Amino acid sequence: MKTQLRKGTLEMCVLAVLARQDSYVYEIVSRLAESMQISEGTIYPLMRRLQADQWVLTYLTESTTGPARKYYSLTPSGRQMLATMRQEWISFVSEINHVLGPLSDLSSTGEPK
């Protein structure tokens, strides 16, 4: 279940990372990997999708060490989409929490997490 949830929310997470600052793919992956398990292979097709949806745009920056680096930046519509997704996520989580009941119920039934 966790895998499915992660898959479904990865797009939102990438947008959230980019909302903080422009970034390149490897940095985005590293950022995400700090707090969640991700499969690296899915990121690049996802970035292309975000680009096709015009939620992000790319630009090249000269780097001091190697070739020019491709940076991704959130567009206004991407920012708007992130806000919508965040809202949906929060209401979804609260719905689920409501169904699950208070945390004490969980521990009393001894259900494994």
Added chain:
Amino acid sequence: MSKEQFLHQLAARLRHLPDAERDEILADYRAYFDDALSDGRSETEVAAALGDPERLARELTAERKFQQWENHKTPGNLSQVLVALAGLGVVNLLLALPCLLVLTVLSSLWLGALTMLLAGVLMTGSWASNALFGWPALSYTRMEQTMAGPMMSGGQPGQSAHISISTDDGQRVLINTDASSGQVRVEASNAHGQLLLEKASDGRVARLEARDEQGRVHLENLQTMSHHGVLVVGLVLMVLGALGSFLGWKILSALWRASGYWLRWQWQLVNGAPKDRPV
């Protein structure tokens, strides 16, 4: 798998893409490898983390076809998306084919309705043109122009005629006119068959029959249309055709949209991501 092996395989799988696009994808993956390597990871490790190049290439190709279809919703692009998705194991083509078949049948029905509309417009148009300019002649199906003159001249006006020619070996030609009803009957026969033509009093063909030992062709009650008939039939065809075309168009576009939603849903299954596209 080494970095070069990975890139090589990916390039081979993406060979159908336009050069610029393929080069961009490859450059991006190269950059990713370089970033990961300077992060202290090994080529093998990164290649494994990125997954199977073949699967990756299929996904990228499907993505591209899907974008094409989103931009231009032609049946050709749709089928390309279906094939690409089938390559990813998402869509069972065997299931998709009946849907395409239904779409095709509906399209032909719709074309039929359009043809009806066209015929109606043509008929009404010729009626209007005939009423205004006397052209085209609407009575071209009537027999009297080809038959009545010479036939009727056989007898005196107001008299019935009966002509019969026969030979010993059973060949016979029979011509009857009936002055009171205006009917004409022509019959030609021999041992092997018979041809019969009957003209009714109002000039239409009442009966046309050809017969031989094998079988029989029989036409009866051939109606010629009056001028009003042409107008009425034309208008009816127009109304039916217009209704059919309109409904057909509605159903088709609804189905087309539905297939779009379905495809998008399939696409979500691939991506595992909700697509809240502003429509």
